[in-house]
Amino acid sequence: MNAIASLAKTSALAIVTGRRIDDIDRFLSPLELPVAGVHGLERRSADGVIHGVPINEEALKDVSEQLSQFVIRNPGLILEPKRGSIALHFRQRPDLADECVAQVATSTAPYPDLHVLPGKMVLEVKAGSASKGAAIRAFMQEAPFAGKQPFFVGDDVTDEEAFPIVRQSGGVTVRIGEGATAAMYRASGPEELSEWLTALAQTFPKPEA
Missing domain, CATH: 3.30.70.1020 (Trehalose-6-phosphate phosphatase related protein; domain 2)
Structure with missing residues:
Protein backbone atom coordinates (compact mmCIF):
# COMPACT_ATOMS: atom_id res chain seq x y z
CA MET A 1 0.00 0.00 0.00
CA ASN A 2 2.84 2.42 0.84
CA ALA A 3 4.52 1.60 -2.48
CA ILE A 4 1.31 2.29 -4.40
CA ALA A 5 0.76 5.60 -2.61
CA SER A 6 4.36 6.64 -3.31
CA LEU A 7 4.12 5.79 -7.00
CA ALA A 8 0.77 7.58 -7.32
CA LYS A 9 2.49 10.81 -6.26
CA THR A 10 5.26 10.58 -8.83
CA SER A 11 3.87 8.69 -11.84
CA ALA A 12 0.75 7.89 -13.85
CA LEU A 13 -0.69 4.84 -12.08
CA ALA A 14 -3.73 2.65 -12.79
CA ILE A 15 -5.03 -0.61 -11.35
CA VAL A 16 -5.98 -3.41 -13.77
CA THR A 17 -7.73 -6.23 -11.94
CA GLY A 18 -10.35 -8.93 -11.91
CA ARG A 19 -11.94 -7.33 -8.85
CA ARG A 20 -14.68 -4.70 -8.94
CA ILE A 21 -13.82 -1.02 -8.92
CA ASP A 22 -15.74 -0.59 -5.64
CA ASP A 23 -13.61 -3.30 -4.02
CA ILE A 24 -10.38 -1.59 -5.11
CA ASP A 25 -11.60 1.79 -3.82
CA ARG A 26 -12.33 0.28 -0.40
CA PHE A 27 -8.95 -1.41 -0.30
CA LEU A 28 -6.98 1.71 -1.31
CA SER A 29 -9.10 4.31 0.52
CA PRO A 30 -8.57 7.24 0.72
CA LEU A 31 -6.48 6.86 -2.44
CA GLU A 32 -8.61 6.83 -5.62
CA LEU A 33 -6.93 5.79 -8.86
CA PRO A 34 -7.92 5.02 -12.44
CA VAL A 35 -9.10 1.39 -12.36
CA ALA A 36 -10.04 -1.29 -14.88
CA GLY A 37 -12.18 -3.77 -12.96
CA VAL A 38 -13.69 -7.19 -13.71
CA HIS A 39 -11.00 -7.83 -16.35
CA GLY A 40 -11.85 -4.62 -18.17
CA LEU A 41 -15.64 -4.91 -18.16
CA GLU A 42 -15.74 -1.70 -16.13
CA ARG A 43 -13.09 0.99 -16.35
CA ARG A 44 -12.71 4.35 -14.64
CA SER A 45 -10.41 6.70 -16.53
CA ALA A 46 -8.28 9.37 -14.86
CA ASP A 47 -11.04 11.97 -15.37
CA GLY A 48 -13.44 9.85 -13.30
CA VAL A 49 -15.61 8.70 -16.23
CA ILE A 50 -16.85 5.09 -16.00
CA HIS A 51 -16.63 3.09 -19.23
CA GLY A 52 -18.43 -0.24 -19.72
CA VAL A 53 -19.07 -2.83 -22.42
CA PRO A 54 -22.34 -4.54 -23.47
CA ILE A 55 -23.00 -7.80 -21.65
CA ASN A 56 -25.46 -10.68 -22.00
CA GLY A 128 -18.48 -9.33 -22.77
CA SER A 129 -15.40 -8.99 -24.94
CA ALA A 130 -13.33 -6.85 -22.57
CA SER A 131 -9.91 -7.96 -21.31
CA LYS A 132 -7.07 -6.65 -19.20
CA GLY A 133 -5.02 -6.14 -22.34
CA ALA A 134 -7.77 -4.10 -23.99
CA ALA A 135 -8.11 -2.00 -20.83
CA ILE A 136 -4.39 -1.24 -20.87
CA ARG A 137 -4.62 -0.19 -24.53
CA ALA A 138 -7.50 2.15 -23.63
CA PHE A 139 -5.54 3.72 -20.77
CA MET A 140 -2.51 4.23 -23.03
CA GLN A 141 -4.60 6.34 -25.40
CA GLU A 142 -5.68 8.73 -22.64
CA ALA A 143 -4.07 11.31 -20.38
CA PRO A 144 -2.00 11.00 -18.28
CA PHE A 145 -0.79 7.68 -19.74
CA ALA A 146 -0.50 8.54 -23.45
CA GLY A 147 3.09 8.77 -24.62
CA LYS A 148 4.51 7.12 -21.51
CA GLN A 149 6.27 3.76 -21.22
CA PRO A 150 3.88 1.22 -19.65
CA PHE A 151 4.96 -0.89 -16.68
CA PHE A 152 2.63 -3.78 -15.82
CA VAL A 153 2.77 -6.19 -12.89
CA GLY A 154 0.57 -9.29 -12.57
CA ASP A 155 0.34 -12.49 -10.56
CA ASP A 156 -2.45 -14.47 -12.21
CA VAL A 157 -3.15 -16.50 -15.34
CA THR A 158 -5.43 -13.73 -16.59
CA ASP A 159 -2.48 -11.31 -16.63
CA GLU A 160 -0.57 -13.40 -19.15
CA GLU A 161 -2.52 -12.13 -22.19
CA ALA A 162 -1.73 -8.55 -21.15
CA PHE A 163 2.05 -9.03 -20.89
CA PRO A 164 2.66 -9.26 -24.69
CA ILE A 165 0.46 -6.21 -25.29
CA VAL A 166 2.53 -4.16 -22.86
CA ARG A 167 5.79 -5.38 -24.40
CA GLN A 168 4.53 -4.48 -27.90
CA SER A 169 4.11 -0.93 -26.61
CA GLY A 170 7.73 -0.85 -25.45
CA GLY A 171 6.77 -1.49 -21.85
CA VAL A 172 8.16 -3.52 -18.96
CA THR A 173 6.35 -6.54 -17.50
CA VAL A 174 6.79 -8.33 -14.16
CA ARG A 175 5.27 -11.60 -12.97
CA ILE A 176 4.82 -12.12 -9.23
CA GLY A 177 5.38 -15.69 -8.10
CA GLU A 178 6.13 -18.94 -9.85
CA GLY A 179 4.81 -20.43 -13.07
CA ALA A 180 5.41 -20.09 -16.79
CA THR A 181 5.10 -16.50 -17.92
CA ALA A 182 5.44 -14.12 -20.86
CA ALA A 183 6.68 -11.38 -18.50
CA MET A 184 10.18 -9.97 -18.83
CA TYR A 185 10.98 -10.08 -15.10
CA ARG A 186 9.87 -11.94 -12.00
CA ALA A 187 9.40 -11.01 -8.33
CA SER A 188 9.34 -13.83 -5.81
CA GLY A 189 6.37 -12.36 -3.93
CA PRO A 190 4.47 -9.21 -2.94
CA GLU A 191 7.09 -8.24 -0.35
CA GLU A 192 9.93 -8.17 -2.87
CA LEU A 193 7.78 -6.25 -5.35
CA SER A 194 6.78 -3.69 -2.71
CA GLU A 195 10.42 -3.08 -1.77
CA TRP A 196 11.35 -2.69 -5.43
CA LEU A 197 8.49 -0.28 -6.20
CA THR A 198 9.19 1.80 -3.10
CA ALA A 199 12.83 2.14 -4.14
CA LEU A 200 11.75 2.96 -7.69
CA ALA A 201 9.37 5.69 -6.52
CA GLN A 202 12.22 7.36 -4.63
CA THR A 203 14.20 7.75 -7.86
CA PHE A 204 11.48 9.83 -9.52
CA PRO A 205 11.55 13.62 -9.21
CA LYS A 206 9.12 14.93 -6.64
CA PRO A 207 6.15 16.89 -8.01
CA GLU A 208 6.30 20.63 -7.60
CA ALA A 209 4.37 22.02 -4.61
Whole structure:
Protein backbone atom coordinates (compact mmCIF):
# COMPACT_ATOMS: atom_id res chain seq x y z
CA MET A 1 0.00 0.00 0.00
CA ASN A 2 2.84 2.42 0.84
CA ALA A 3 4.52 1.60 -2.48
CA ILE A 4 1.31 2.29 -4.40
CA ALA A 5 0.76 5.60 -2.61
CA SER A 6 4.36 6.64 -3.31
CA LEU A 7 4.12 5.79 -7.00
CA ALA A 8 0.77 7.58 -7.32
CA LYS A 9 2.49 10.81 -6.26
CA THR A 10 5.26 10.58 -8.83
CA SER A 11 3.87 8.69 -11.84
CA ALA A 12 0.75 7.89 -13.85
CA LEU A 13 -0.69 4.84 -12.08
CA ALA A 14 -3.73 2.65 -12.79
CA ILE A 15 -5.03 -0.61 -11.35
CA VAL A 16 -5.98 -3.41 -13.77
CA THR A 17 -7.73 -6.23 -11.94
CA GLY A 18 -10.35 -8.93 -11.91
CA ARG A 19 -11.94 -7.33 -8.85
CA ARG A 20 -14.68 -4.70 -8.94
CA ILE A 21 -13.82 -1.02 -8.92
CA ASP A 22 -15.74 -0.59 -5.64
CA ASP A 23 -13.61 -3.30 -4.02
CA ILE A 24 -10.38 -1.59 -5.11
CA ASP A 25 -11.60 1.79 -3.82
CA ARG A 26 -12.33 0.28 -0.40
CA PHE A 27 -8.95 -1.41 -0.30
CA LEU A 28 -6.98 1.71 -1.31
CA SER A 29 -9.10 4.31 0.52
CA PRO A 30 -8.57 7.24 0.72
CA LEU A 31 -6.48 6.86 -2.44
CA GLU A 32 -8.61 6.83 -5.62
CA LEU A 33 -6.93 5.79 -8.86
CA PRO A 34 -7.92 5.02 -12.44
CA VAL A 35 -9.10 1.39 -12.36
CA ALA A 36 -10.04 -1.29 -14.88
CA GLY A 37 -12.18 -3.77 -12.96
CA VAL A 38 -13.69 -7.19 -13.71
CA HIS A 39 -11.00 -7.83 -16.35
CA GLY A 40 -11.85 -4.62 -18.17
CA LEU A 41 -15.64 -4.91 -18.16
CA GLU A 42 -15.74 -1.70 -16.13
CA ARG A 43 -13.09 0.99 -16.35
CA ARG A 44 -12.71 4.35 -14.64
CA SER A 45 -10.41 6.70 -16.53
CA ALA A 46 -8.28 9.37 -14.86
CA ASP A 47 -11.04 11.97 -15.37
CA GLY A 48 -13.44 9.85 -13.30
CA VAL A 49 -15.61 8.70 -16.23
CA ILE A 50 -16.85 5.09 -16.00
CA HIS A 51 -16.63 3.09 -19.23
CA GLY A 52 -18.43 -0.24 -19.72
CA VAL A 53 -19.07 -2.83 -22.42
CA PRO A 54 -22.34 -4.54 -23.47
CA ILE A 55 -23.00 -7.80 -21.65
CA ASN A 56 -25.46 -10.68 -22.00
CA GLU A 57 -27.35 -10.30 -18.72
CA GLU A 58 -29.81 -13.14 -19.35
CA ALA A 59 -27.09 -15.67 -20.13
CA LEU A 60 -25.12 -14.64 -17.08
CA LYS A 61 -28.22 -14.90 -14.89
CA ASP A 62 -28.93 -18.44 -16.11
CA VAL A 63 -25.36 -19.59 -15.52
CA SER A 64 -25.35 -17.92 -12.10
CA GLU A 65 -28.47 -19.82 -11.07
CA GLN A 66 -26.95 -23.12 -12.17
CA LEU A 67 -23.69 -22.48 -10.36
CA SER A 68 -25.57 -21.37 -7.23
CA GLN A 69 -27.21 -24.78 -7.06
CA PHE A 70 -23.83 -26.43 -7.62
CA VAL A 71 -22.35 -24.45 -4.71
CA ILE A 72 -25.26 -25.39 -2.44
CA ARG A 73 -24.59 -29.06 -3.17
CA ASN A 74 -20.87 -28.64 -2.45
CA PRO A 75 -20.11 -26.79 0.82
CA GLY A 76 -16.85 -24.85 0.79
CA LEU A 77 -17.29 -23.46 -2.72
CA ILE A 78 -17.93 -19.73 -3.07
CA LEU A 79 -19.79 -17.96 -5.87
CA GLU A 80 -18.88 -14.28 -6.18
CA PRO A 81 -21.17 -12.06 -8.29
CA LYS A 82 -19.62 -9.07 -10.06
CA ARG A 83 -20.76 -6.61 -12.68
CA GLY A 84 -20.75 -8.59 -15.89
CA SER A 85 -19.23 -11.75 -14.44
CA ILE A 86 -19.42 -14.42 -11.75
CA ALA A 87 -16.49 -16.17 -10.10
CA LEU A 88 -16.55 -19.72 -8.75
CA HIS A 89 -13.88 -20.04 -6.04
CA PHE A 90 -12.69 -23.50 -4.97
CA ARG A 91 -9.68 -22.54 -2.85
CA GLN A 92 -11.31 -24.22 0.18
CA ARG A 93 -12.23 -27.29 -1.90
CA PRO A 94 -9.29 -28.04 -4.22
CA ASP A 95 -10.54 -31.62 -4.39
CA LEU A 96 -13.47 -30.33 -6.47
CA ALA A 97 -11.33 -28.60 -9.11
CA ASP A 98 -12.25 -31.03 -11.89
CA GLU A 99 -15.93 -31.00 -10.96
CA CYS A 100 -15.92 -27.18 -11.01
CA VAL A 101 -14.35 -27.10 -14.45
CA ALA A 102 -16.91 -29.60 -15.73
CA GLN A 103 -19.87 -27.75 -14.21
CA VAL A 104 -18.79 -24.38 -15.59
CA ALA A 105 -18.26 -25.91 -19.03
CA THR A 106 -21.72 -27.46 -18.96
CA SER A 107 -23.43 -24.30 -17.73
CA THR A 108 -21.78 -22.01 -20.26
CA ALA A 109 -22.00 -24.36 -23.27
CA PRO A 110 -25.25 -22.82 -24.64
CA TYR A 111 -23.77 -19.30 -24.53
CA PRO A 112 -20.78 -18.80 -26.87
CA ASP A 113 -20.55 -15.12 -25.93
CA LEU A 114 -19.63 -16.02 -22.34
CA HIS A 115 -15.93 -16.40 -21.64
CA VAL A 116 -14.39 -18.62 -18.95
CA LEU A 117 -11.23 -17.26 -17.34
CA PRO A 118 -9.29 -19.75 -15.19
CA GLY A 119 -7.33 -18.23 -12.32
CA LYS A 120 -5.76 -19.26 -9.02
CA MET A 121 -8.30 -21.72 -7.62
CA VAL A 122 -11.09 -19.83 -9.36
CA LEU A 123 -13.09 -19.97 -12.58
CA GLU A 124 -14.60 -16.69 -13.71
CA VAL A 125 -17.44 -16.53 -16.23
CA LYS A 126 -17.34 -13.19 -18.04
CA ALA A 127 -20.04 -11.73 -20.29
CA GLY A 128 -18.48 -9.33 -22.77
CA SER A 129 -15.40 -8.99 -24.94
CA ALA A 130 -13.33 -6.85 -22.57
CA SER A 131 -9.91 -7.96 -21.31
CA LYS A 132 -7.07 -6.65 -19.20
CA GLY A 133 -5.02 -6.14 -22.34
CA ALA A 134 -7.77 -4.10 -23.99
CA ALA A 135 -8.11 -2.00 -20.83
CA ILE A 136 -4.39 -1.24 -20.87
CA ARG A 137 -4.62 -0.19 -24.53
CA ALA A 138 -7.50 2.15 -23.63
CA PHE A 139 -5.54 3.72 -20.77
CA MET A 140 -2.51 4.23 -23.03
CA GLN A 141 -4.60 6.34 -25.40
CA GLU A 142 -5.68 8.73 -22.64
CA ALA A 143 -4.07 11.31 -20.38
CA PRO A 144 -2.00 11.00 -18.28
CA PHE A 145 -0.79 7.68 -19.74
CA ALA A 146 -0.50 8.54 -23.45
CA GLY A 147 3.09 8.77 -24.62
CA LYS A 148 4.51 7.12 -21.51
CA GLN A 149 6.27 3.76 -21.22
CA PRO A 150 3.88 1.22 -19.65
CA PHE A 151 4.96 -0.89 -16.68
CA PHE A 152 2.63 -3.78 -15.82
CA VAL A 153 2.77 -6.19 -12.89
CA GLY A 154 0.57 -9.29 -12.57
CA ASP A 155 0.34 -12.49 -10.56
CA ASP A 156 -2.45 -14.47 -12.21
CA VAL A 157 -3.15 -16.50 -15.34
CA THR A 158 -5.43 -13.73 -16.59
CA ASP A 159 -2.48 -11.31 -16.63
CA GLU A 160 -0.57 -13.40 -19.15
CA GLU A 161 -2.52 -12.13 -22.19
CA ALA A 162 -1.73 -8.55 -21.15
CA PHE A 163 2.05 -9.03 -20.89
CA PRO A 164 2.66 -9.26 -24.69
CA ILE A 165 0.46 -6.21 -25.29
CA VAL A 166 2.53 -4.16 -22.86
CA ARG A 167 5.79 -5.38 -24.40
CA GLN A 168 4.53 -4.48 -27.90
CA SER A 169 4.11 -0.93 -26.61
CA GLY A 170 7.73 -0.85 -25.45
CA GLY A 171 6.77 -1.49 -21.85
CA VAL A 172 8.16 -3.52 -18.96
CA THR A 173 6.35 -6.54 -17.50
CA VAL A 174 6.79 -8.33 -14.16
CA ARG A 175 5.27 -11.60 -12.97
CA ILE A 176 4.82 -12.12 -9.23
CA GLY A 177 5.38 -15.69 -8.10
CA GLU A 178 6.13 -18.94 -9.85
CA GLY A 179 4.81 -20.43 -13.07
CA ALA A 180 5.41 -20.09 -16.79
CA THR A 181 5.10 -16.50 -17.92
CA ALA A 182 5.44 -14.12 -20.86
CA ALA A 183 6.68 -11.38 -18.50
CA MET A 184 10.18 -9.97 -18.83
CA TYR A 185 10.98 -10.08 -15.10
CA ARG A 186 9.87 -11.94 -12.00
CA ALA A 187 9.40 -11.01 -8.33
CA SER A 188 9.34 -13.83 -5.81
CA GLY A 189 6.37 -12.36 -3.93
CA PRO A 190 4.47 -9.21 -2.94
CA GLU A 191 7.09 -8.24 -0.35
CA GLU A 192 9.93 -8.17 -2.87
CA LEU A 193 7.78 -6.25 -5.35
CA SER A 194 6.78 -3.69 -2.71
CA GLU A 195 10.42 -3.08 -1.77
CA TRP A 196 11.35 -2.69 -5.43
CA LEU A 197 8.49 -0.28 -6.20
CA THR A 198 9.19 1.80 -3.10
CA ALA A 199 12.83 2.14 -4.14
CA LEU A 200 11.75 2.96 -7.69
CA ALA A 201 9.37 5.69 -6.52
CA GLN A 202 12.22 7.36 -4.63
CA THR A 203 14.20 7.75 -7.86
CA PHE A 204 11.48 9.83 -9.52
CA PRO A 205 11.55 13.62 -9.21
CA LYS A 206 9.12 14.93 -6.64
CA PRO A 207 6.15 16.89 -8.01
CA GLU A 208 6.30 20.63 -7.60
CA ALA A 209 4.37 22.02 -4.61
